[in-house]
Amino acid sequence: MIINQSLYQVLKKIRKIYLNSAIYDKRISSKSLKALTYKPSLKILGSIAKYEKTKNKIEDFETEKIWEVKKLSYKDYKKLNNFFWLFSVDLKSSKKICISVIDKWIESNQKYNDDLWEIDTLSRRIISWITNSQLTYDEGGKIFKEKFNKIIFKQTNHLINEIKRSDNYHDKLIGCSAIILAGVSYNHEKYLDFGLELLKKIITTSFDTEYFPKSRNIRQLVFYLKYFIILREFLKESSTEIPEYLDEIIFHLGKGYNFVWGSVKQSLLFNGNHNSNLEDFDIYLDYQKYSFKSEKRDLGGYGILKNKHVILGMDIGSPPESKFSENYQSGPLSFEAIYRGTKIICNSGYYQNIKNKLNLISRSTAAHSTLILNNNSIVTFKRNFKGKIYNKSNFNTSKKNIVCEKNYWLIKSSHDGYLKNYGTIHERSLEFFPEKNKFVGTDKLIKNKNFIPTSFDIRFHLMPTTKVTKTQDKNIILIELENSAWRFYSVNGSIDVETGLYFGNKNNYLENQNIFISGLTEKDDQVIKWEITKIE
Structure with missing residues (x-):
């Protein structure tokens, strides 16, 4: 080095x-x-x-x-x-x-x-x-x-x-x-x-085989789409032949754009993304007569389900190759849940300035709404001789399953990021019952012969404007949003609230509150269940 x-x-x-x-x-x-x-x-x-x-x-x-x-x-x-x-x-x-x-x-x-x-x-x-x-x-x-x-x-x-x-x-x-x-x-x-x-x-x-950026970075997808369209319009207006490969990539990237933004109108805080207002870009697309639609439920390593009021998104992908990981964050199986435009659960977001120590903090697994073992990030990062940061470890995701029916949603996946050090595979199922406005999460810890006991935490990051209230029932925490109230419930492990940092706005941070479930891993397979239900 x-x-x-x-x-x-x-x-x-x-x-x-x-x-x-x-x-x-x-x-x-x-x-x-x-x-x-x-x-x-x-x-x-x-x-x-x-x-x-x-x-x-x-x-x-x-x-x-x-x-x-x-x-x-x-x-x-x-x-x-x-x-x-x-x-x-x-x-x-x-x-x-x-x-x-x-x-x-x-x-x-x-x-x-x-x-x-x-x-x-x-x-x-x-x-x-x-x-x-x-x-x-x-x-x-x-x-x-x-x-x-x-x-x-x-x-x-x-x-x-x-x-x-x-x-x-x-x-x-x-x-x-x-x-x-x-x-x-x-x-x-x-x-x-x-x-x-x-x-x-x-x-x-x-781009990968589905024409999603290999970096899995949503901001990069938007950046590519903007410039590809500009180039196409330059060629079109100057009466220069437009290459077929340019039309093809715009078609597929447009579908990706609709998947991660156009149909949800929310900035999902996964892998280097931060809050962006793309409404002006939507107006630009309309003015230039570009229209994109996508019926996909998973793309680029993300599962996204939605109806008129609720959006559920989960990171179900493996990390990108090291050379594409400049803005990658270590949050496998992390999720965001949104009700009527307000986030119930979110990730912490991304601090983009790599010269600031907050960049590495925002990349850590602890900065995501997912499970962490022994307070260790799943992916570790290194700085190369040019000063850029890349991931230096890898893992695989598997058992992906997505269901979207009128009265039942499911996003399920697992990863082996903790297998080498702790002999544990993390499997997560997120269910949503639209008629009841109820989320049910199941985090399963599957052990193998190399199992090493340690501590676990499952974090649920909240927006800075969200208020939380502990109750006399130690298994329940109340979540108050601007437009609704929710009950968080679990009987597995110890539930508490901590102060954290929110990096959703570019190169800025705010204090927020996070709910977490903590406990110790055991030799046998473990199941940690939790629920988030709307209070009517």
Whole structure:
């Protein structure tokens, strides 16, 4: 690990010297330039660019010294230089000022720069400059247009060189989108062919046999769908042939989107997901005439059942391969139960900033509504020499069974994540009886010859706004939501309430209350039953 990290840092420094050299600058500088011919409609970017109802005029900004501002956070510095803020500028603004801002940027940054030419910032800049051509290009003179075209080509050439080295799915797809846009906008066959070939490779390597992301990450599914649709609309509007594989992946991802969001309208907190409002994306899909439906009850390792008032979702999948586990959380057989839009039981959510210790806490099994043995997380995580976090252990799920009838639901599965260390298999059955508004859970601990006795806890995480009340009957705890009240009941083990942390909102946390059942494992198979019933 230390050798790999040291070698990586040495190679990184050598490459940095090369990228800043005159040799590399000459290599990515194009001698023959083409004119900008296709200019995409702004509406195509509606799913990724934030449009304000009230647009800002460029005259309202202090643009004279915009590139001389020093006191900016790294995040704001990136935002300033990716030029996505152009989408909030009124088209009636002074074109002369907009062009002047870009001209000054080109003068200062026409050579490679570590911070400004990294894949994400550079790709967004290309997309924004071309898409906002009414502000950035159309009224520029001949000399400016030559400068503009030259820097677009130079950045695209650099992007093609660097994107081959990236293992980041986010960077690869945004970069691919920028390359394809440059290809269709300048009628540049090389860029278009490279971009489409890269797109095909992304699709063939990133999805499982059911076209769900191999990472099992719901946010990633939405990200992919947004960009695939944008690319399709670029190709369609520019009268470029749309590859069959692009139509196919949009069709299947759309079904996945309907499964995890469209039919439930809730952010299910599994495997790197946090609360997101996708209503604007739904409006965008409707505007662009995309409609997706899915009748599936399990997909991507999730079982989701629903009716008009209740949603029950459970993680019934195995962990992704290590290279796809960058945002994976160790919560097998965890579940969320929702009544009329309010969560009765939830998972803790995901703290996305990997530099914060809360990220690892949010990944732990204890942060999920599932069973944990000896207070040990089922999956352990490691940081690689690039600083990214991946899972370093594996397990299998089996015995999956899903039933959805009018008056009876069942989601059932098991995992062997505790088999090696404790000789125990965890099998969970979640039943729901719609007529009674009653959930019945059965957690079965199946032992083998390598059984090692230890403690167990089954946690039930609650929303920060949920109130809980202990009763004189030690087997009952009352749960009070904004729209209903529920009774939690179990006679197996000791029931109590603890204070926890909720990470449902991106890179934020709140205190919450959690119900838990605790006890000791025994040599014979054990069954822990619990019920959550609506109080009428």
